[in-house]
Amino acid sequence: MITKDYLIAAAEGLHARPATNLIRLAKKYKSTASLSKGDKTVKLNSMLNILSLALKGGDAITIIVEGEDEAEAAAAIDIFFTEELKNL
Amino acid sequence: MAIIKGIGASPGIAIGRALVIKKQVAEVTGAALRDEDEIQSEIAKFKKAVQSSVDEVEVIKHNLLAAGDESAAEILETQIELLQDEQIKDDVIEKIAAEKKNANDAVIEVIDGAVEIFSTMKDEYFSARAADVQDAGDRILKHINKSFSSKQIIPENTIIIAKDIAPTDTVTMDITRVCGFATQAGGKTSHAAIIARAKDIAAVVGCGSELTVIQNDDIVIVDGLDGTIIVNPSAGEVATYTQKKKELAEKAALLKKLKNVKAITRDEVAINLFANIANAADMEDSLNYGAEGSGLLRTELLFMGRDALPTEDEQFEFYKNVALKANGKPVIVRTLDIGGDKHLPYFNLPAEQNPFLGYRAIRICLDRKDIFAAQLKAILRASVFGDLAIMFPMISNVQELRQAKQALEEAKQELSTQQVAFNTNIQVGIMIEIPSAAVTADILAKEVDFFSIGTNDLCQYTLAVDRMSEQVKHLYDPFNPGVLRLIQNVIDQGNKHKIHTGMCGEMAGDTGATLLLLGMGLTDFSMSASAIPYVKNIINNASMATARQICADVMAMSSSQDIINYLQQVTKQ
Numbered sequence: 001m002i003t004k005d006y007l008i009a010a011a012e013g014l015h016a017r018p019a020t021n022l023i024r025l026a027k028k029y030k031s032t033a034s035l036s037k038g039d040k041t042v043k044l045n046s047m048l049n050i051l052s053l054a055l056k057g058g059d060a061i062t063i064i065v066e067g068e069d070e071a072e073a074a075a076a077i078d079i080f081f082t083e084e085l086k087n088l
Numbered sequence: 089m090a091i092i093k094g095i096g097a098s099p100g101i102a103i104g105r106a107l108v109i110k111k112q113v114a115e116v117t118g119a120a121l122r123d124e125d126e127i128q129s130e131i132a133k134f135k136k137a138v139q140s141s142v143d144e145v146e147v148i149k150h151n152l153l154a155a156g157d158e159s160a161a162e163i164l165e166t167q168i169e170l171l172q173d174e175q176i177k178d179d180v181i182e183k184i185a186a187e188k189k190n191a192n193d194a195v196i197e198v199i200d201g202a203v204e205i206f207s208t209m210k211d212e213y214f215s216a217r218a219a220d221v222q223d224a225g226d227r228i229l230k231h232i233n234k235s236f237s238s239k240q241i242i243p244e245n246t247i248i249i250a251k252d253i254a255p256t257d258t259v260t261m262d263i264t265r266v267c268g269f270a271t272q273a274g275g276k277t278s279h280a281a282i283i284a285r286a287k288d289i290a291a292v293v294g295c296g297s298e299l300t301v302i303q304n305d306d307i308v309i310v311d312g313l314d315g316t317i318i319v320n321p322s323a324g325e326v327a328t329y330t331q332k333k334k335e336l337a338e339k340a341a342l343l344k345k346l347k348n349v350k351a352i353t354r355d356e357v358a359i360n361l362f363a364n365i366a367n368a369a370d371m372e373d374s375l376n377y378g379a380e381g382s383g384l385l386r387t388e389l390l391f392m393g394r395d396a397l398p399t400e401d402e403q404f405e406f407y408k409n410v411a412l413k414a415n416g417k418p419v420i421v422r423t424l425d426i427g428g429d430k431h432l433p434y435f436n437l438p439a440e441q442n443p444f445l446g447y448r449a450i451r452i453c454l455d456r457k458d459i460f461a462a463q464l465k466a467i468l469r470a471s472v473f474g475d476l477a478i479m480f481p482m483i484s485n486v487q488e489l490r491q492a493k494q495a496l497e498e499a500k501q502e503l504s505t506q507q508v509a510f511n512t513n514i515q516v517g518i519m520i521e522i523p524s525a526a527v528t529a530d531i532l533a534k535e536v537d538f539f540s541i542g543t544n545d546l547c548q549y550t551l552a553v554d555r556m557s558e559q560v561k562h563l564y565d566p567f568n569p570g571v572l573r574l575i576q577n578v579i580d581q582g583n584k585h586k587i588h589t590g591m592c593g594e595m596a597g598d599t600g601a602t603l604l605l606l607g608m609g610l611t612d613f614s615m616s617a618s619a620i621p622y623v624k625n626i627i628n629n630a631s632m633a634t635a636r637q638i639c640a641d642v643m644a645m646s647s648s649q650d651i652i653n654y655l656q657q658v659t660k661q
């Protein structure tokens with residue numbers, strides 16, 4: 001299992017469009033990826049759940065990845081949060 | 089048979105079958121499933137409905153992409169993801185299997201629950217996603233209950249009857265077979281009217297609640313010229329209107345022949361006829377009507393229908409595509425004009441008492457320098473691919489203009505430092521749509537390369553009339569002598585200072601105003617592409633001498649009713 005903390009880098013927050021990209025990215029891997037904010041944890045396979053967290057710019061979150069290809073999946077998600085999100 | 093009067097918003101006559109668009113609401117049946125077979129069959133029904141929904145949206149998306157409308161297609165990606173949402177799927181299947189509910193009831197309950205969560209959120213953006221979730225649910229329900237989704241495909245010769253038509257409806261609706269619109273709400277400048285004119289669809293808007301008498305499949309005649317709707321007409325009326333439609337079509341065909349003919353008055357004064365456009369596809373389309381370029385590229389659509397600001401690169405691609413499609417012809421790019429009635433979901437504009445008098449257009453751009461700089465740099469970078477000019481909206485005084493020009497200089501310098509190519513002599517102009525700008529045109533003319541008169545806002549600001557207000561919209565009148573005097577001043581000052589003076593408001597495409605504007609000395613007219621041949625026909629049959637005389641006569645009249653009657657009479661001749 002790999003866990004890592006992030007701050008939401010997009011000023012507007014994690015809106016529908018970046019959420020769509022994130023879900024599609026997570027779906028490429030066999031591992032299960034989840035996102036925690038405070039005491040709530042949701043899987044990265046549901047737009048409804050991600051949007052229901054109403055993640056805003058600057059919010060602190062934790063990503064948890066678990067499964068056979070967790071290293072690759074975590075690396076891809078890392079790029080998403082550290083680089084791509086700012087530009088979406 | 090019934091006759092309903094409204095406002096003719098897009099010229100043309102349509103005879104077709106009514107398709108009444110209303111929000112269809114699926115109801116909970118309360119049925120309990122009896123055995124495992126029924127459970128499995130309902131689960132299968134749900135999954136099939138999801139797949140059909142996704143397929144349906146994919147087709148719409150494909151069509152939008154083919155039409156070059158990438159930003160609209162992108163909205164649908166989110167819709168597709170929501171339709172396939174794992175959480176919704178699990179919850180629905182759980183309700184079917186454990187609670188023995190049918191697919192319809194299970195979907196309604198799950199979607200209602202999710203909508204409830206979103207609509208109670210404080211954040212405006214996330215709370216507005218309730219509508220997306222509802223939209224996904226409605227689409228799945230439509231496929232579960234095939235019975236109430238009367239028609240998936242809009243048949244030929246459909247007349248859409250609706251309360252109003254919103255921008256999102258025209259994104260998801262296949263309007264290629266629609267021949268007419270009739271709406272309860274709206275005016276000549278509402279979204280339905282603008283779309284109808286752009287797509288050559290006959291439209292009557294602002295019909296009021298009388299429109300509710302129309303049922304699906306009623307035969308309806310839409311006369312977008314004089315604003316009449318006839319429901320279930322007699323055979324005689326169908327014959328009359330078929331003949332009228334034929335005459336119109338012949339006239340339109342004739343006018344299309346004017347496509348490659350220049351707009352020149354009989355005494356050989358050349359006039360420029362441009363199109364108002366919103367994207368590269370419009371640019372391409374407008375050339376078929378003989379547009380000599382675009383006098384107004386609205387950039388709002390690039391910022392709307394998405395959930396974050398477009399990046400400089402995205403904007404660059406957009407402007408570049410328009411420039412390339414224009415094929416060397418001039419295109420005036422208007423910088424962002426949001427606020428007023430146009431909002432961006434991801435950009436929280438303050439709630440205001442008077443949004444049209446508030447934080448909008450250049451006022452936002454001068455405040456949010458980051459947004460402005462990205463747009464200016466993108467336009468500059470695209471300026472090497474065609475003849476682009478920059479136009480600032482909502483300028484009320486010379487300080488604002490100087491600040492905007494300063495921002496442009498900074499953008500140029502930044503690009504120069506990075507050694508990025510752009511047109512260093514790019515033309516800069518302003519919209520004249522605030523009365524103070526029209527009155528001080530002599531001052532502003534010294535600082536710009538061109539003026540473009542925005543008659544819609546100029547008229548509403550001059551007359552203090554909200555054109556969306558049912559009670560006062562009859563006062564909205566571009567032929568009010570006060571408005572005409574302002575327009576005359578702008579044109580006079582523009583010509584005196586030898587800068588281009590154009591007009592990009594609705595009035596520029598109004599054939600009833602053509603002779604008057606010509607006589608006032610206007611040389612650049614920018615309008616809906618489909619209006620170009622009509623205006624050109626009038627110009628080519630007129631002389632400047634007559635037009636000047638008409639203008640002098642009009643300026644001596646005291647009421648707009650006299651002016652309108654007089655112009656109608658002289659235009660017919």
